[in-house]
Amino acid sequence: MRRILIVDDQLINREHLRNVLEEDGYEIETVADGHAAMARLHARNFHLIITDLRMPIMGGLELLAKVRAQKLSVGLIILTAYGDPGDAFDAMKAGADEYVTKPFDPEHIRLRVRRILERRQLIDELAQLRSQLKEEHRGQTMVSKSPKMRKIFDLIDQVGPLGSTVLIGGETGT
Numbered sequence: 001m002r003r004i005l006i007v008d009d010q011l012i013n014r015e016h017l018r019n020v021l022e023e024d025g026y027e028i029e030t031v032a033d034g035h036a037a038m039a040r041l042h043a044r045n046f047h048l049i050i051t052d053l054r055m056p057i058m059g060g061l062e063l064l065a066k067v068r069a070q071k072l073s074v075g076l077i078i079l080t081a082y083g084d085p086g087d088a089f090d091a092m093k094a095g096a097d098e099y100v101t102k103p104f105d106p107e108h109i110r111l112r113v114r115r116i117l118e119r120r121q122l123i124d125e126l127a128q129l130r131s132q133l134k135e136e137h138r139g140q141t142m143v144s145k146s147p148k149m150r151k152i153f154d155l156i157d158q159v160g161p162l163g164s165t166v167l168i169g170g171e172t173g174t
Contacts, residue, residue: 002117003044006030007037007051007063008079013102017050017079020106021113034058038066046074047120048113053080053087061090068095073124075116079104 004026008014014030022028029046031037035058037049049067051060060078067076077098078091088099097116100109144150152168159166 001025001027002047003027003029004048004050004113005037005040005046007032007034007049007055007060009033009052009055009057013052013079017109020109024110024113026113034060034063034066037063041067041072041074047117048075048077050077050079050113053078053082053091061087061094064091064094064096073120073127075120077109077112077116 004021006014006017006021006028008017008030009032011032014032018028018030029040029044031040033055034051037051037058040046041049049063051063053060060080064076064078067074075097076095077100078087078096079100079102080087081102083101091099097119098112100112144153156166
């Protein structure tokens with residue numbers, strides 16, 4: 001199940017957004033400021049943060065900067081009642097996935113959330129595959145899918161720790 005963290009200093013906004021997104025089956029948590037959001041992010045993994053831009057304790061841009069500085073793998077949507085193009089530019093430049101003005105259409109926010117979560121899932125899968133590939137070829141400078149070469153790699157893994165000299169012969173260019 002995908003987890004979403006909603007950050008807004010206005011309770012009514014948090015609850016409205018919670019109600020909209022819970023209909024799609026997401027697990028939702030809400031907090032009132034950026035500091036509480038950072039604490040929740042360190043306690044639990046989230047797939048998406050939806051944050052208000054302007055909040056008294058820590059605003060959405062500062063939260064975004066902290067999330068990106070810590071390289072947390074999470075999508076982020078900035079919501080704002082102020083449609084300032086400069087803020088939108090700053091948010092997108094800082095790494096926000098989306099910038100949405102209030103009041104928002106529930107279907108519009110659902111679509112944006114789905115798109116970001118699909119993109120985040122692909123990013124996570126890619127990172128996992130790269131990690132697996134790196135693990136499979138750890139210490140190897142040769143890469144091959146050939147079953148015969150895989151047997152040789154396995155043999156190298158077995159003999160390597162023994163400290164013996166091994167000569168592998170074959171045709172030139174193989």
